[in-house]
Amino acid sequence: MAASNSVIVLGAGLAGCAAALSARAQGAAVTVYDPARAARHRVCGEFLSPEVRSSLEQLGAWSEAEACRPALMHSMRVYFGRRVCTDRLPEPAIGLSRLRLDHLLRDAAATRGARFVAERSQPSPGCVLATGRQTGVAPGDRLFGFKAHFSGPPGDAVELYFGDRFYIGVNPVEDGFTNVCGLAPESLLRTIHFSYDALLALNPALAERTRPLTRAMHWLSTGPLVYGRRRQPRGVYPAGDAFSFIDPFTGAGMLNALETGRMAGWAAATGQTPEAYGSAVMGRLRRPLLVAQVLRTAIAMGAATHLAPWIPGRWLFALTRPSA
Numbered sequence: 504m505a506a507s508n509s510v511i512v513l514g515a516g517l518a519g520c521a522a523a524l525s526a527r528a529q530g531a532a533v534t535v536y537d538p539a540r541a542a543r544h545r546v547c548g549e550f551l552s553p554e555v556r557s558s559l560e561q562l563g564a565w566s567e568a569e570a571c572r573p574a575l576m577h578s579m580r581v582y583f584g585r586r587v588c589t590d591r592l593p594e595p596a597i598g599l600s601r602l603r604l605d606h607l608l609r610d611a612a613a614t615r616g617a618r619f620v621a622e623r624s625q626p627s628p629g630c631v632l633a634t635g636r637q638t639g640v641a642p643g644d645r646l647f648g649f650k651a652h653f654s655g656p657p658g659d660a661v662e663l664y665f666g667d668r669f670y671i672g673v674n675p676v677e678d679g680f681t682n683v684c685g686l687a688p689e690s691l692l693r694t695i696h697f698s699y700d701a702l703l704a705l706n707p708a709l710a711e712r713t714r715p716l717t718r719a720m721h722w723l724s725t726g727p728l729v730y731g732r733r734r735q736p737r738g739v740y741p742a743g744d745a746f747s748f749i750d751p752f753t754g755a756g757m758l759n760a761l762e763t764g765r766m767a768g769w770a771a772a773t774g775q776t777p778e779a780y781g782s783a784v785m786g787r788l789r790r791p792l793l794v795a796q797v798l799r800t801a802i803a804m805g806a807a808t809h810l811a812p813w814i815p816g817r818w819l820f821a822l823t824r825p826s827a
């Protein structure tokens with residue numbers, strides 16, 4: 504298919520930059536709108552699923568990512584209260600801060616000719632909509648995300664600690680830092696006056712894990728978080744969280760953002776219809792979104808601790824990746 508003359512992208516996060524790179528590869532003129540002038544720290548676990556390597560290779564940005572010397576993780580440890588399940592990952596996962604990753608992708612897109620405009624914009628027909636998660640009112644007990652980097656002895660695994668209605672991920676990133684990132688409901692955060700340091704102390708295994716670490720930045724927080732597919736205007740190519748926000752414990756959000764961004768940029772540049780693009784994306788994401796929803800319900804009901812011994816981590820990991 505011939506490339507269309509120009510592609511407008513809203514959002515310069517992972518999905519938006521992936522779309523820009525992919526549309527540029529098809530020869531389209533690309534303009535990316537984002538009110539943020541530069542990459543910044545974001546609330547994110549910074550755990551990149553192993554398949555991200557091939558995604559970045561396809562976008563022509565893997566060598567830039569490798570040059571940041573990301574941390575590698577070979578196994579996952581999941582703590583349910585006192586119970587711990589350990590599994591080897593099928594391939595090493597990657598720990599890289601969003602500051603670095605977003606920066607290198609913006610840089611790669613700009614170097615390859617995408618034009619960046621530091622403005623918020625409104626969706627227009629044919630644009631790639633990569634504006635991130637839905638914001639606004641969330642029903643019930645609102646969920647908030649938080650993260651900070653710590654210095655101190657780094658681990659070589661991704662660790663997930665499930666507590667009563669909250670969970671926190673701990674994993675290494677570049678330069679020897681450890682990212683600590685989690686999710687908790689407002690009702691719980693109120694009881695500890697929104698002190699994330701106090702939250703770490705609520706889980707004995709987590710308290711022990713973080714004792715030798717020193718916080719290297721202020722806590723960042725975001726929310727309320729709203730899961731699932733977003734309703735978007737017709738005639739656009741939604742990508743990343745703007746298509747659907749998957750639960751962070753899957754560690755698949757960034758992979759999905761890069762993959763759907765790449766698909767959206769290609770579809771917009773080659774004139775594929777938004778409907779055909781939407782069906783192709785749903786074909787890949789239907790299963791992980793469904794599995795994540797079931798697990799989220801189990802966690803909210805406090806059933807995760809009972810189910811944990813029966814669900815192998817490898818199986819869980821595989822079921823929450825996009826279908827090929």
Ligand SMILES: Cc1cc2nc3c(=O)[nH]c(=O)nc-3n(C[C@H](O)[C@H](O)[C@H](O)COP(=O)(O)OP(=O)(O)OC[C@H]3O[C@@H](n4cnc5c(N)ncnc54)[C@H](O)[C@@H]3O)c2cc1C
Nearest residue numbers: 514516517518548549550624634635648743744751756757
């Ligand atoms: C607590 C938490 C932990 C997570 N941990 C992980 C993890 O460990 N691993 C993982 O893979 N995923 C994780 N995720 C998910 C991951 O962060 C997201 O899936 C990913 O950031 C989605 O990228 P995106 O490009 O779609 O959106 P974003 O990164 O949110 O980018 C959207 C961009 O759009 C811009 N924008 C918004 N509105 C407009 C507008 N009108 N015009 C122009 N620009 C606009 C914004 O400024 C922003 O730069 C986590 C998420 C949370 C909340």
